[in-house]
Amino acid sequence: MSLLKSPSGEPVIRTVDLEKTYQMGAVRVDALRGVSITINPGExxxxxxPSGSGKSTLMHLMGCLDTPSGGSILIDGESTARMRESQLARMRNRKIGFVFQQFNLLNRTSILENVAAPLLYAGVSLAKRKKLAVQALERVGLADRVHHKPNELSGGQKQRAAIARAIVTQPSLLLADEPTGALDSKTGHQILELFQDLNRQGLTVVMVTHDPEVGAMTRRTITIRDGLIESDIGPAGGVQP
Ligand SMILES: Nc1ncnc2c1ncn2[C@@H]1O[C@H](COP(=O)(O)OP(=O)(O)O)[C@@H](O)[C@H]1O
Ligand SMILES: [Mg+2]
Structure with missing residues (x-):
């Protein structure tokens, strides 16, 4: 199966006039004020x-980890607007991999079990879970750490394990929110090269970064400021770099 083509021939994800307002007592924060982004397969x-501009809010909404206050999200052409929490959870599990700055691994269980966990929720058999988890760990260069616990790994290895967990279900979209933010620059660079490798193999990747050097590594860069798109440069944005 080619990962480059979404099954529906639609964009992997599309947000239309996306809005998010947080209400904290008397304080109202308009974190997103109408953000429209189309991400095509293979991008x-x-x-x-800047910090506070709405990047994490956008990633959480695109990853169906939170619901918008206005606008809509289409994943493989399917609107999430009327989905119940159980449907959203299934959508997340099948179509989206999420990588966090702080890895979010379960410290008490082995790397293999951490990576296999999304398959458990997807109802995959034990034997197949193990096989797919090992394959995902091989893809991120961590096949020799399968039985280690997260706290027995370096930061870079933890993030590799978290990436394996995110790709084990073969999602159509990988979202990463400052995936190198907790790593030193050399290790961070290696993680970025891993994202580039996975993208060359067909995976669609969207990642948030503070680092202008990272922005320069990808063909498309979207800049957000005060909850609005300030610029969108590269393939689907229409302006070629
Ligand atoms: N759960 C929340 N409750 C209230 N306000 C929030 C919440 N999450 C984010 N915000 C506010 O929304 C704005 C955007 O935050 P965020 O999306 O985390 O920005 P970024 O990731 O670009 O730093 C900020 O002003 C932040 O304080
Ligand atoms: Mg953030």
Missing amino acids: LTTIMG
Whole structure:
């Protein structure tokens, strides 16, 4: 199966006039104020912008980890607007991999079990879970750490394990929110090369970064400021770099 083509022939994800407002007591924060983005299959996109500009909010909405206050999200052409929480959870599990700055691994269980966990929720048999988890760990260069626990790994290895967990279900979209933010620059660079490798193999990747050098590594860069798109440069954005 080619990962380059989404099954529906639609963009992998599309947001239309996306809005998110947080209400904290009397304080209202308009974190996103109408963000429209189309991500096509096979793209590698970075999202940049100052702290507090709405990057994480956007990633959480695209990953169906939170629901918008306005606008809509289409994943493989399918609107999430009317989905119940159980449907959203299934959508997340099948179509989206998420990588966090702080890895979010379960410290008590082995790397293999951490990576296999999304398959458990997807109802995959034990034997197949193990096989697919080992394959994912091989793809990120961590096949020799299968039985280690997260706290027995370096930061870079933890992030590799978290990436294996994110790709084990063969999602159509990999979202990463400052995936190198907790790593030193050399290790961070290796992780970025891994994202580039995975993208060359057909995976669609969107990642948030603070680092302008990282932005320069990808063909498309979207800049967000105060909850709005400031610029969108590269393939689907229409302006070629
Ligand atoms: N759960 C939340 N509750 C209230 N306000 C929030 C919440 N998450 C984010 N915000 C606010 O929304 C704005 C955007 O935050 P965020 O999306 O985390 O920005 P970034 O990732 O670009 O730093 C900020 O002003 C932040 O304080
Ligand atoms: Mg953030």
